[in-house]
Amino acid sequence: MRNIQIISDKNLRSLKIKKSLSSIIKKTKVNKSNVTIVIGGDGFMLQTLKKNKESKKLFYGVNSGNYGFLMNKFSSKNFLKNLAKSKIVSISPLEMSVRNKKNLTKKYLAINEVSILRQSRQAASLSINHGSKQIIKELVSDGVLVSTPAGSTAYNLSVHGPILSLNSKKLSISPISPFRPRRWKGKIVSDRSKILIRNLNPKKRPISAVADNIEVRNANKIFIKTNQKIKFNLLYDQNRSLQKKIKLEQLRKETF
Numbered sequence: 001m002r003n004i005q006i007i008s009d010k011n012l013r014s015l016k017i018k019k020s021l022s023s024i025i026k027k028t029k030v031n032k033s034n035v036t037i038v039i040g041g042d043g044f045m046l047q048t049l050k051k052n053k054e055s056k057k058l059f060y061g062v063n064s065g066n067y068g069f070l071m072n073k074f075s076s077k078n079f080l081k082n083l084a085k086s087k088i089v090s091i092s093p094l095e096m097s098v099r100n101k102k103n104l105t106k107k108y109l110a111i112n113e114v115s116i117l118r119q120s121r122q123a124a125s126l127s128i129n130h131g132s133k134q135i136i137k138e139l140v141s142d143g144v145l146v147s148t149p150a151g152s153t154a155y156n157l158s159v160h161g162p163i164l165s166l167n168s169k170k171l172s173i174s175p176i177s178p179f180r181p182r183r184w185k186g187k188i189v190s191d192r193s194k195i196l197i198r199n200l201n202p203k204k205r206p207i208s209a210v211a212d213n214i215e216v217r218n219a220n221k222i223f224i225k226t227n228q229k230i231k232f233n234l235l236y237d238q239n240r241s242l243q244k245k246i247k248l249e250q251l252r253k254e255t256f
Contacts, residue, residue, distance in 0.1 A: 007048055017064055046070070089235075095109060099220050123141060146224050147161060170191055173186050209222045
């Protein structure tokens, strides 16, 4: 019980859930150790994981936001049972290394995706390489996404990128509103890939590089790879695993 930590977002619903869970944990012996309970939405979970990238702890998310793809549904009645039977899913983040117009390099982690976005009214002009191979010589678009399997149902899906199975060992490269070539649908590559994205016209067409929600402006070169040395260990309820959520998204039909 001493090894259970509760971290909560500061909104009213999160604080209310935290109070309830603190009371439950104090009254009952918990058979899981080295667990951090994270109460909030997906954004708060991403923020918490990155702050604890050196940690070997298990993270059990409790959703107090909207969809909560990385989280579990809150149930005060079944919380202890769900926690006890939860299963571990390990995911590795992307590492984004950005060289800006001043030739300075900044590095950040992305659990969902790295987004390359136009910074002005002008469309971005990009080249994309995968190792020594050129994927596309020039992409004129609003930008491009490099997504992990965990993030493939987020922004990536919204720009019509493919949903990747959690154990696929793949990354998705998806264009955002491509203008030239208009019909380029992107590419799926190995998660061992080293991806290089260049801004072909930085003076006229500036771009930003965003690791989940951390932005670097005026990017000239962006290097992206999976950091296999970092493993985030997430706990999911048996009937709501991350793999199952991904499969449900693949089968989901839109209603208007």
